[in-house]
Amino acid sequence: MLAIRLVTGPERPDTLVLPVRPEGPDPSAALVPTASPPADDVRAEATALLPVARLTGDAGEVREHLRPGGTPSRLVLLGVGAGDEQGWRSAGAALARAAKDETHITVALPADAAAALRGLVEGLLLGSYRFRLTEAGGAPALAEVDVVVPDPDALTPILETARTTAELTRLARDLTNTPSSVKNPEWFAGQVAAAATGHPDLHLRVRGPEELAAEGFGGILAVGGGSASGPRLVELDWRPADARTHVVLVGKGITFDTGGISIKPVPAMKLMRKDMAGAAAVVAATLGAAALRLPVRVTTLAPLAENMVSGSAFRPGDIVRHYGGLTSESTNSDAEGRLVLADAMAYAVRELKPDLLVDLATLTGANAVALGKRHAALYSENDQLAADLLAAIDAAGERAWRMPLATDYVEYLGSELADLHSSPARGAGSVVAALFLREFTGDLRDHWVHLDMSAPSWSDDADAELAKGATGWGVRGLLRWLATLG
The missing domain is CATH 3.40.630.10 (Zn peptidases)
Structure with missing residues (x-):
């Protein structure tokens, strides 16, 4: 099953997921402020991508951008809707399906991370579900997700509740x-x-x-x-x-x-x-x-x-x-x-x-x-x-x-x-x-x-x-x- 870990900042230079939300006339989206802000060049690049990709920020919307030679090497913009728990749950499920060919991703959460964390974890684990007896093909490649939060120790009980559920x-x-x-x-x-x-x-x-x-x-x-x-x-x-x-x-x-x-x-x-x-x-x-x-x-x-x-x-x-x-x-x-x-x-x-x-x-x-x-x-x-x-x-x-x-x-x-x-x-x-x-x-x-x-x-x-x-x-x-x- 997918391994999910709480961290205080990105630790691997592969795929970084940034949340976006609806803002202004449709289609229009804005980056969600996160507990660990991305580097200035990454933020500028993500902001420039929003109108080009015509993102709405609706929950479950996913856009991937390759950055050859850059850190991170992939940038994923993830719509979380209103940013409530259900929005993050839908986003987590969409991310699990979209990133099935990755092996590891890092997701940045907002500072007020409790509801976002529970929704994201449930969405990741439920969206990546495959029936063990009849599903054709091998398991998804995605094996590890790092979740960037302000205080991993304080949020560990929420992670465990979501994982158990x-x-x-x-x-x-x-x-x-x-x-x-x-x-x-x-x-x-x-x-x-x-x-x-x-x-x-x-x-x-x-x-x-x-x-x-x-x-x-x-x-x-x-x-x-x-x-x-x-x-x-x-x-x-x-x-x-x-x-x-x-x-x-x-x-x-x-x-x-x-x-x-x-x-x-x-x-x-x-x-x-x-x-x-x-x-x-x-x-x-x-x-x-x-x-x-x-x-x-x-x-x-x-x-x-x-x-x-x-x-x-x-x-x-x-x-x-x-x-x-x-x-x-x-x-x-x-x-x-x-x-x-x-x-x-x-x-x-x-x-x-x-x-x-x-x-x-x-x-x-x-x-x-x-x-x-x-x-x-x-x-x-x-x-x-x-x-x-x-x-x-x-x-x-x-x-x-x-x-x-x-x-x-x-x-x-x-x-x-x-x-x-x-x-x-x-x-x-x-x-x-x-x-x-x-x-x-x-x-x-x-x-x-x-x-x-x-x-x-x-x-x-x-x-x-x-x-x-x-x-x-x-x-x-x-x-x-x-x-x-x-």
Whole structure:
């Protein structure tokens, strides 16, 4: 992975990156004052280049200028937009792609470097991401980045926070991108165990099919019953001694979704390796809480199953008995995610008794219909909790929009055969799915947030810090939010 080092001035005469920002009528840009100003001749040359190159200073704009025999030998002008953290994040990602053939670069930051540093580092590490199994060609040449800051010691904690956040977002991307020919519930649980190794304060328990049956996790067993790869329930617990708040994170972990007997059409099935992106995000966020030693207890529950077609698959119209005893009727086996989440949430409320409950799930296509590809749908009855989480998600460079838990639609959940109907065919798909999950929150009903994040979990193209493929959505936002709870 890219090595990033904090320095007080340029130490190598190869490539120097200077930030520029919009100024005056478009197109027009100006150099951003940096903590370690470039030499007078370099500054004069860069200033003269700005109008010639018709730079705007927009975040992510990159122009390279060769200086044969000069020091530095290359000069890169990097647009950072308004210079806020997101601008620097987009700039860092664009720089990582533009400089992929370099081996080392030096980036100059402004004197007020905290937000710039965090954004730049996350952008560099996320923009340079390549999926380890399927990416063609060799690794990018860029191996080292020196970042010029006024006080490296004071800014080292910000560097480490940004690095940890990006590394765990990359882990979530890796888990989500992995083909389902490799990734089944047992494999996923093994990856969590391997990642948790070395963290003595992390506690891991993995329930297999026999334990799930003995303890009454009927939803997970129903969804996973059609696969030769049995379901699992991963429980990962970060339990610092000074924690005052206990948060349970639940993530949908369908390692492949055929739709079951209600089988999907081929176009809708081809990306269903991503149907465990919620589980990947909450696992990565918990590992991040431990790595950053956040003073908040975090327990992740990842219900894992393959939703397959076979003689043992659950049928449309079957009645599922969930953990704790509530029953649901499902007339669509492709509405499987809410069944595994319901089990995990009921277990969390009854047995773990946390202060706050948050679930992340690639749950509905209706989320994308309502909000497009970039926003998750957020549901909560707690205004302050919703506002806090939305603020953290926004600060992290992710996007979500609060949606209503419309009481008018509760009647859709009525069933003549069970306590609830899990897949009513009456519209408002994302809202109704959230209302179904709310039935399993018990006493935590007003301390619960549901994030329907199917659309933003995957990007069709590289864009700013997003790579093509899995985005790792939710890791950055959750870590920002958890850091506020200490």
